Amino acid sequence: MVNLIYNKNQTLPTAEDLPSSDETPVDNQLQNDIPNLLLSLLAELWTNRDDWYFGVDMGIYYNPEEPAIVPDGFLSIGVKHDTGERGRLSYVLWEEQNIMPILALEVVSEKYNSEYEDKLADYQKLGILYYAIYNPLSGRRGRFKQRQRLEVYRLISGKYELLEMENNRVWLPEIQLALGYEKGEHIAWYREWLYWYPASGDRYLTANERAINAEMIANQERLIAHQERLAANQQRLIANQERVAKQEAERKVERLAERLKMLGINPDEI
Numbered sequence: 001m002v003n004l005i006y007n008k009n010q011t012l013p014t015a016e017d018l019p020s021s022d023e024t025p026v027d028n029q030l031q032n033d034i035p036n037l038l039l040s041l042l043a044e045l046w047t048n049r050d051d052w053y054f055g056v057d058m059g060i061y062y063n064p065e066e067p068a069i070v071p072d073g074f075l076s077i078g079v080k081h082d083t084g085e086r087g088r089l090s091y092v093l094w095e096e097q098n099i100m101p102i103l104a105l106e107v108v109s110e111k112y113n114s115e116y117e118d119k120l121a122d123y124q125k126l127g128i129l130y131y132a133i134y135n136p137l138s139g140r141r142g143r144f145k146q147r148q149r150l151e152v153y154r155l156i157s158g159k160y161e162l163l164e165m166e167n168n169r170v171w172l173p174e175i176q177l178a179l180g181y182e183k184g185e186h187i188a189w190y191r192e193w194l195y196w197y198p199a200s201g202d203r204y205l206t207a208n209e210r211a212i213n214a215e216m217i218a219n220q221e222r223l224i225a226h227q228e229r230l231a232a233n234q235q236r237l238i239a240n241q242e243r244v245a246k247q248e249a250e251r252k253v254e255r256l257a258e259r260l261k262m263l264g265i266n267p268d269e270i
Contacts, residue, residue: 012064012094031107032057034134034194035073037186038105038179041196041204042075045177050081059090060101062126069122073105077175102174104128105194108135112143120153124160130172131160132179134194150181150194169197184209 035056042054053076059068068090076091078099093100104123106115113119115133123131131153138147152170153160163170169180178197186193186206195203205213257267 028107028109030136031072031109033187033189034107035105037193037206038073038196041206044207045196045204051079052077053079053081053088053091055088055091055101058088060126061090061092061094062100064094069126071101071104071119071123072107074101074128075103075175076101100126101128103130103132103172103179105132105134108133108137108144110137116147120160124155124158127155129155129174131155132170134181136192149192150179152179171199 035054039054039056042052046052055071055074055076057070057072058074059070060074061068074091076096076099079096091101106113106119108115115135120131120133133151133153135144135147135149135151137144138149139145148165150165150168150170152163152165152172154163165180167180168182169178171178176199178199179194180197180203181192181194182203183190183192184195184203184206186208197203260267260270
């Protein structure tokens with residue numbers, strides 16, 4: 001683990017002093033969209049919490065003498081989510097009480113960036129508890145043939161060990177969430193995405209999915225109410241028809257009785 005104790009006489013740079021970007025563009029859209037989806041889900045799940053931060057393509061400064069390391073996404077627990085009007089420019093450890101992110105995420109692209117070697121070694125050295133690699137190219141011939149779609153490593157005795165997947169997800173007890181993948185639609189794009197999951201059951205839905213579900217439920221409720229109104233109207237119609245039929249039968253009996261009386265026959269004696 002990196003020694004994060006600095007010379008007390010040293011004036012440490014602030015986030016304002018440090019570059020907020022390494023000016024290296026992401027390799028593809030997924031490297032932005034996947035971490036941002038995880039962020040948006042956490043924003044809904046933890047809406048009342050102010051002790052977490054999820055960074056996307058943001059530099060982590062761990063040493064004032066070293067350049068930042070920039071995961072596609074990372075999660076820190078125990079830090080303030082709200083840091084003021086401008087927010088964080090970078091994640092500077094000595095401004096975050098030396099709280100290391102609990103999770104780093106990398107999304108593999110066609111341009112290989114040594115996610116399984118150099119980056120794994122970097123995050124292991126930093127002491128980040130979990131390192132997740134999502135690889136949409138897994139199973140292809142070549143370097144990714146034996147790789148899983150999602151690999152999550154946990155730091156155990158200073159070394160990363162690959163965790164076993166169950167139903168395409170891995171449980172992270174420290175945050176009481178599982179990280180996993182499945183197909184779904186996000187920003188009008190149907191493909192495989194990373195999601196957060198509860199201890200058991202289906203994944204947490206996006207805001208758009210919840211809105212669609214709510215609309216479907218509302219439409220179903222409106223349909224049921226309409227069907228109930230139709231059924232009530234049908235019952236009233238049947239009852240009215242029965243009343244009309246009964247009244248008509250009574251009138252026929254009365255007319256028959258009148259005819260019998262005209263013939264000198266007492267209908268009550270028949």
